[in-house]
Amino acid sequence: MSVTTYQNYIGGEWVAAKSGETFESRSPADADVLLGRFAASGAADVDAAVTAASEARASWRRTSAIARANILHKAAEILASRVNDVGRELTIEEGKTLKEGIGETGRAVQILRYYAGEAQQPDGEHYPSANPNTLLYTVREPVGVVGVITPWNFPIAIPAWKIAPALAFGNTVVFKPATYTPLLAVRFVEALAEAGLPPGVVNLVTGSAGGVGDPLIDDDRVTAISFTGSEPVGRSVAKRVSARGGKVQLELGGKNPAIVFADADLDHAVNHLVSGAMWSSGQKCTATSRALLDASIADEVTRRLTERIGGLATGDPLADSTQVGPVISDEAVNRILGDIESAESEGARLLAGGSKLEGDGRERGNFVAPTLFGEMNPESRFGQEEVFGPVLGITTVKDMDEALEIANSVRFGLSASIFTSDLGKAMHFINGIDAGIVHVNAETPGAEPQVPFGGYKSSSSYSREQGKSARDFYTQIKTVYVDLPSPA
Numbered sequence: 377m378s379v380t381t382y383q384n385y386i387g388g389e390w391v392a393a394k395s396g397e398t399f400e401s402r403s404p405a406d407a408d409v410l411l412g413r414f415a416a417s418g419a420a421d422v423d424a425a426v427t428a429a430s431e432a433r434a435s436w437r438r439t440s441a442i443a444r445a446n447i448l449h450k451a452a453e454i455l456a457s458r459v460n461d462v463g464r465e466l467t468i469e470e471g472k473t474l475k476e477g478i479g480e481t482g483r484a485v486q487i488l489r490y491y492a493g494e495a496q497q498p499d500g501e502h503y504p505s506a507n508p509n510t511l512l513y514t515v516r517e518p519v520g521v522v523g524v525i526t527p528w529n530f531p532i533a534i535p536a537w538k539i540a541p542a543l544a545f546g547n548t549v550v551f552k553p554a555t556y557t558p559l560l561a562v563r564f565v566e567a568l569a570e571a572g573l574p575p576g577v578v579n580l581v582t583g584s585a586g587g588v589g590d591p592l593i594d595d596d597r598v599t600a601i602s603f604t605g606s607e608p609v610g611r612s613v614a615k616r617v618s619a620r621g622g623k624v625q626l627e628l629g630g631k632n633p634a635i636v637f638a639d640a641d642l643d644h645a646v647n648h649l650v651s652g653a654m655w656s657s658g659q660k661c662t663a664t665s666r667a668l669l670d671a672s673i674a675d676e677v678t679r680r681l682t683e684r685i686g687g688l689a690t691g692d693p694l695a696d697s698t699q700v701g702p703v704i705s706d707e708a709v710n711r712i713l714g715d716i717e718s719a720e721s722e723g724a725r726l727l728a729g730g731s732k733l734e735g736d737g738r739e740r741g742n743f744v745a746p747t748l749f750g751e752m753n754p755e756s757r758f759g760q761e762e763v764f765g766p767v768l769g770i771t772t773v774k775d776m777d778e779a780l781e782i783a784n785s786v787r788f789g790l791s792a793s794i795f796t797s798d799l800g801k802a803m804h805f806i807n808g809i810d811a812g813i814v815h816v817n818a819e820t821p822g823a824e825p826q827v828p829f830g831g832y833k834s835s836s837s838y839s840r841e842q843g844k845s846a847r848d849f850y851t852q853i854k855t856v857y858v859d860l861p862s863p864a
């Protein structure tokens with residue numbers, strides 16, 4: 377079968393890496409499935425992309441917001457017309473189930489539409505002046521060339537929620553997607569290119585962290601970097617970008633708690649604990665990784681979770697019956713198995729899963745059995761660190777104070793849930809939890825694009841993505857004093 381070689385998109389042209397080298401993208405569910413070859417780019421390709429973005433900057437900035445919005449609308453329609461095909465490719469390339477793959481692609485469409493609307497919202501404010509003859513106002517202008525660096529776990533939604541607002545507010549973009557998911561990046565950029573985005577406004581450069589990420593981060597012409605990924609990489613990116621005076625935004629990891637009280641609807645809570653922890657193989661920054669169970673219902677909920685998690689259908693993500701697909705890579709399997717081993721050695725009690733899965737073709741992919749631990753010590757490494765896989769740990773708590781103390785004891789603060797029918801308890805939790813996103817009676821993942829998204833503490837950089845907050849990162853404020861001539 378012939379294999380397509382995909383290229384970078386620079387200055388409005390699809391071009392090979394200057395070195396001519398390529399890398400492969402293979403399915404995490406089956407290493408025999410090759411999705412394509414992609415440009416293995418380096419510093420020279422990044423330089424060309426940044427040059428193209430810099431050259432396009434002035435005219436894109438002058439393009440009316442209405443014209444920019446029209447292009448985003450058109451890109452949304454193009455992607456919407458392909459949602460099933462692209463969603464299927466997402467499932468093959470990233471490994472989440474087909475329902476999730478199509479759902480995520482639909483989310484990217486929704487984000488494009490949302491920012492087409494946002495582009496047309498007011499972009500400044502008018503103020504009274506001490507001088508009656510002064511017209512005093514602010515206007516938000518683009519920051520310039522934005523570098524967008526994204527992870528593989530939401531290979532089209534995250535690029536969409538960074539690139540759509542960047543473009544809507546008049547910036548040009550150089551996009552470095554994760555090495556594991558270049559095809560979805562190509563699909564997103566194809567929709568923008570076909571929608572009529574002028575050359576140089578969006579540039580895609582595929583390749584490794586060192587080959588593409590490093591030169592992009594260090595290029596002075598790149599005014600701002602929006603990064604989503606792991607905490608150590610994010611911190612080092614921020615240091616480097618800040619050191620050269622650039623603007624930087626980080627969205628990083630989580631160790632998200634869900635607290636269940638005795639007055640909750642337990643069937644509902646268990647459903648949400650399972651989906652929150654296990655869908656997308658637990659590879660969501662907002663995945664539920666800690667279940668904090670009120671002592672009076674802990675045994676019952678643990679029993680139900682053990683049964684449900686132990687029975688999840690794990691396998692080919694394209695199959696209708698599959699609930700949990702593979703994890704992204706062989707290295708991820710080994711890392712997660714290492715975390716499982718270390719959780720056991722720290723005293724957590726293995727209740728379900730805990731091993732690599734093989735058989736039924738799964739030996740060709742990267743499958744970890746959905747895993748449940750009881751007796752997770754909140755102070756242990758397992759209780760503190762992100763696993764980023766299908767692993768949930770249970771800790772029993774005696775009351776709200778203890779639940780909040782444990783929930784807040786980690787350095788992350790992305791998302792948190794409480795399950796209760798007591799409004800007072802819910803409000804106490806909402807007010808006391810250190811998290812950027814709080815759900816009452818729903819799983820910790822789940823975010824709508826019209827509201828701010830981001831975490832407290834080490835989960836973020838005190839900035840927010842999505843919703844109206846995106847305007848803060850992708851624009852800068854100009855304050856204008858117009859002293860009008862006195863009337864004659």
Ligand code: NAP
Nearest residue numbers: 526527528553554555584585589605606609627628629661
């Ligand atoms: P990662 O290893 O940090 O990679 C993220 C992106 O950064 C990739 O494009 C990667 O390129 C690039 N990169 C890595 N090292 C770099 C360097 N030294 N310089 C420049 N770029 C570099 O993270 P990941 O494994 O893809 O993603 C998983 C992590 O992302 C988890 O911690 C998860 O919680 C977090 N996440 C957070 C959010 C959020 O919104 N808070 C959302 C999703 C995921 P390569 O692919 O080429 O290595």
